[in-house]
Amino acid sequence: GQQVMQIPQYQHVQEGEDFTTYCNSSTTLSNIQWYKQRPGGHPVFLIQLVKSGEVKKQKRLTFQFGEAKKNSSLHITATQTTDVGTYFCAGVFSTGSYQLTFGKGTKLSVIP
């Protein structure tokens, strides 16, 4: 079946260091979304990328969608303790499909 691979599975950083998580699909995606889940919480939508090569920023977070629409990344600049949680990418494979295929997530720990 169609899968979205996400790496790394875990990342431990010192507060103030940067962090990046990557997602890859073997087939072209219609769009990709990113979610954040705080410990003990539920996934919360961060952003959606639709266009080839798209780059979006939210304060210290930068999201990119690859030119071939098969890969994406989330980069956090100067991490803070509030960034702790698991970050998931979720791909939509067919235009108009309502199904998301989630990556396994990257769990971020920030050491103060």
Next chain:
Amino acid sequence: NAGVTQTPKFQVLKTGQSMTLQCAQDMNHNSMYWYRQDPGMGLRLIYYSASEGTTDKGEVPNGYNVSRLNKREFSLRLESAAPSQTSVYFCATAGGPDTQYFGPGTRLTVL
């Protein structure tokens, strides 16, 4: 405006028991979803309902049934619970093929 609500929040079952997880939304969304989340496995889709009156299997439907009772409510039933169904279950809704809004989850343990 509660968004997406799930009941119960916690449940412990014995193997072979049955139960129904309830999900309700007041966002007037057409699509509703049930996921399970296991450590290191991310979120896996069990069933979804693109609109009232329709349901479809997701990635891991075995051992589960669903009912889209009306536009607001989407329930997940375990007919004969097994330890492999120990998990956190999330309900989600979407107004279209984009943002999904998740409920707080149900933490289920099957002994």
